[in-house]
Amino acid sequence: MTGTTRQLAAFVCRTKTSDLPQNVQEEAGRAFLNIAGCMLGGAHHDAVERTFRTVAPLSGGPQAHVIGRTETLGLLDATMVNCQASAAHAFDDTHLATVIHPAGPIAGPLLAEAERTATTGAEFLTALAIGIEIACRAASMLMTPPAEPELGWYMTGIACPIGAAAAIAHLRGLSEDHTVMALGLAATESAGFRQTHGSMCTSLVPAQAARAGYLAALLAEQGVTAKEETLEGARGFADSFAAKAHLPHATDGLGERWEMQANMAKPYPCGIVIHPALDGCLEITRQPGFNAAKITRVSLSVDPLCLYLCDRPTPPDSQLAQVSLQHWVAATLVRGAAGIAEGNEAAVADPDIQAVRGRIEAKPDEKVGRASAIVRVEQSDGASFEHHVDHGIGSLERPMSPAQLDAKFMAQALMALPEADATAVLQRCKDMPQLKNAADVAKVMMG
Numbered sequence: 301m302t303g304t305t306r307q308l309a310a311f312v313c314r315t316k317t318s319d320l321p322q323n324v325q326e327e328a329g330r331a332f333l334n335i336a337g338c339m340l341g342g343a344h345h346d347a348v349e350r351t352f353r354t355v356a357p358l359s360g361g362p363q364a365h366v367i368g369r370t371e372t373l374g375l376l377d378a379t380m381v382n383c384q385a386s387a388a389h390a391f392d393d394t395h396l397a398t399v400i401h402p403a404g405p406i407a408g409p410l411l412a413e414a415e416r417t418a419t420t421g422a423e424f425l426t427a428l429a430i431g432i433e434i435a436c437r438a439a440s441m442l443m444t445p446p447a448e449p450e451l452g453w454y455m456t457g458i459a460c461p462i463g464a465a466a467a468i469a470h471l472r473g474l475s476e477d478h479t480v481m482a483l484g485l486a487a488t489e490s491a492g493f494r495q496t497h498g499s500m501c502t503s504l505v506p507a508q509a510a511r512a513g514y515l516a517a518l519l520a521e522q523g524v525t526a527k528e529e530t531l532e533g534a535r536g537f538a539d540s541f542a543a544k545a546h547l548p549h550a551t552d553g554l555g556e557r558w559e560m561q562a563n564m565a566k567p568y569p570c571g572i573v574i575h576p577a578l579d580g581c582l583e584i585t586r587q588p589g590f591n592a593a594k595i596t597r598v599s600l601s602v603d604p605l606c607l608y609l610c611d612r613p614t615p616p617d618s619q620l621a622q623v624s625l626q627h628w629v630a631a632t633l634v635r636g637a638a639g640i641a642e643g644n645e646a647a648v649a650d651p652d653i654q655a656v657r658g659r660i661e662a663k664p665d666e667k668v669g670r671a672s673a674i675v676r677v678e679q680s681d682g683a684s685f686e687h688h689v690d691h692g693i694g695s696l697e698r699p700m701s702p703a704q705l706d707a708k709f710m711a712q713a714l715m716a717l718p719e720a721d722a723t724a725v726l727q728r729c730k731d732m733p734q735l736k737n738a739a740d741v742a743k744v745m746m747g
Contacts, residue, residue, distance in 0.1 A: 304441075304532040307551045308434055309479035312466045315555065317426040324558045325733070328429040333729045334393055334565040334705060335386050335403040336367070336745065340725075341640065341712025342388030343368025343747060347500040347619075351507070352381050364412040365742040368716035375412040376511050383408030384507035389640050390622040391569035391712070395562055396670055396695065398439035398455055399572065399605075402563060405460035405506045406431035406467050409514035413471055414738040421735030427471040432560040434483075435463025438531070440549035440559060441538055448544035451608065457492025457505040458541050462531075464513020465520075474521055484526025485516035487537040498612070498620035565705060567694040568638045571623045573606035573670065576692035580675030581632040584685045592634045592652070594679040597659050600629065601674040604664035613657060618645045630656035633677065639711065671695035716747045 302310075317325070342348055343366075352366070360374030367382045386392050386404030393403045410427055413419075419427075439459035443449045465486035469479040489512035492505035520526075531537045531550070538545035568578050577600055584590055602625070612624035621627040621643050630653045631642040647653060668674065669690075676686045691697035693704075700708070706726065713722035721744075728735075728744050735741070 303529045304547050304550050305483055305528065305530055306476070306480050307554065308437070308466070308531070309476050309483055311554050312430055312434065312470050312479050313474070313476045315426070315430055315470070317422050319555065320426060320429060321558070324429055324561065325425065327561050328425040329730070329733060330565065330705065331393060331403045331432060331563065332407060332425060332428060332732060333709060335407045336729050336741070337709035337712045338386040338389070338392045338404065339367040339382050340716045340745060341391060342385035342503070343716045345385065345388035347503050348381060348385045348388050350500070351384055351504065355380065364415045365746055367411070367742065367745045368747040370746055375416065376514060379408045379412045379514050380507045380511045382411060383510035384503045387503035387506045389569040389643070390502065390571060391566055391640070393563055393565050394572040395436045395439065395559070396564065396572060397562060398436065398443040398459070400435060400439045400455045400459050401506060402432045402435040402456070402460055402463055403428075405456065405510040405513065406435065406463050408507070408510040409464050409468050410471060411742050412514070413468055415742060417472060419471060419738050421732040421738045423471065424738035425732060427467045429560055430470050431463040431467025432563055433558060434466040435459045436559040436563060437550045437554070438462045438537070441545050441547055442542040444546065444549055447542055447546035447549065450541065450543050452494050453541055454492030454494055454497065454505050457509050458490040460506060460509040461486040461489050461513040461516065464510050465516040468514055468517035469520070472517065472521060474517065478520045480528060481524065481526050482517040482520035484530030485519055485524065486513045487530050488526060489516060490537065490541065494609070497609070498615070498623045500619060502619065502622060562696055564694050564696065565700050565708070567700055567704065567708070568628070569622070569640050569643055570628050571610045572694070573603060574610055574625050574628050575694055576671055576673035576689040577602060577625065577629055577675055578632050578638045579689045579692045580673050580687040581629055582636070582638065583687045584675060584677050585633060585636040587685050589683045590677070590685060591679060592656065594681055594683075595633065595656050595659060595677060596680050597661065597678040598629060598633065598656065599676040600625070600660065600662040601665040601668050602662060603668050603670045603672065604666060605670060607662060607664050611662065613660070615648060618643055618648055621648045625662055626657045626660045627653070629660055629675075630654075671697070
């Protein structure tokens with residue numbers, strides 16, 4: 301039988317825009333709109349500024365635009381900076397079954413490549429859909445039962461180089477043999493572990509994945525080789541990154557069932573496993589009689605993975621607050637909102653938020669699903685509130701609406717652009733399927 305790596309390469313090479321179901325094409329457009337807004341919102345984040353200052357003097361010339369800025373960089377450096385911006389506020393997207401965030405690492409290299417290779421908007425979105433699909437499937441064979449995962453790996457850094465290589469291989473029209481090598485080269489560049497989560501590595505790991513995948517495709521095009529069975533072979537990708545991988549997840553129903561449709565835009569700028577609790581908190585803040593100043597106790601029942609990834613009662617800074625269940629629950633209850641401002645340094649230092657953080661008790665509950673949570677709040681006046689969230693906003697059952705995506709885009713775009721420009725960029729992103737030149741989008745997204 302044909303091996304996993306070659307089956308994926310064949311899919312990358314043979315799939316055309318006309319092969320994508322309409323709902324897949326629409327989801328690719330939503331994914332791009334969402335991640336373009338995240339690139340604008342994170343363009344001037346401290347972590348991104350530091351990376352930009354590092355690579356700018358070393359870059360290979362003005363080849364691609366840096367989103368939300370006036371500068372240009374070499375292709376690989378622009379890819380890295382733009383992808384890091386998309387992840388800087390942890391506001392991007394998530395394939396919940398594997399907890400990867402694929403759109404930034406795939407869109408980053410595609411935006412750069414579109415500036416040197418003539419491509420239509422429809423072709424761009426097809427490559428984006430293919431790249432996200434391959435990344436989700438690569439992660440699924442490591443993470444989704446009956447696979448037995450190693451939860452210490454940061455799956456975005458592990459799977460997304462492969463998706464980025466697939467997207468560029470498709471856009472550049474690489475042969476099947478070259479694409480096999482591109483996927484193999486990308487897989488051997490996979491990296492990232494959870495110990496670094498809550499530092500600037502949270503956004504740097506996806507950025508490195510984007511760069512590694514882009515470079516892998518370019519190297520393969522020039523004849524640099526990997527192994528034919530890099531993904532499935534003994535001591536290869538699957539064997540190395542999972543306690544027990546399940547290879548069929550990579551190829552079953554390939555081209556018929558699209559895993560990328562399970563990749564959802566995030567409604568809140570923090571770890572995805574925190575989100576259901578925030579839905580519950582926001583609902584409670586709208587109840588008559590609720591008063592954050594009177595909170596004496598907050599009880600949370602959440603999926604065990606939520607506490608495994610985000611049990612941080614006293615985060616010292618905004619980076620660790622991104623992955624702190626306690627911080628986000630407290631900030632949401634105190635401010636009645638869960639936006640970028642609720643995760644910044646001022647919010648982390650807010651004494652009212654800190655006080656509520658100290659009154660939170662969180663327990664894992666195997667019966668609570670990954671998109672679910674139970675929130676209970678008690679007050680000093682005797683009032684109590686409870687809300688059960690069965691499916692949080694941004695889950696498969698409750699995806700963000702078009703209006704919610706537009707509002708999310710504009711809130712971030714206004715961090716980098718005047719309102720008139722932000723509105724124009726929103727429309728240009730929506731017009732991507734009809735654009736004759738996909739690079740036009742990057743050119744209008746300069747700050």
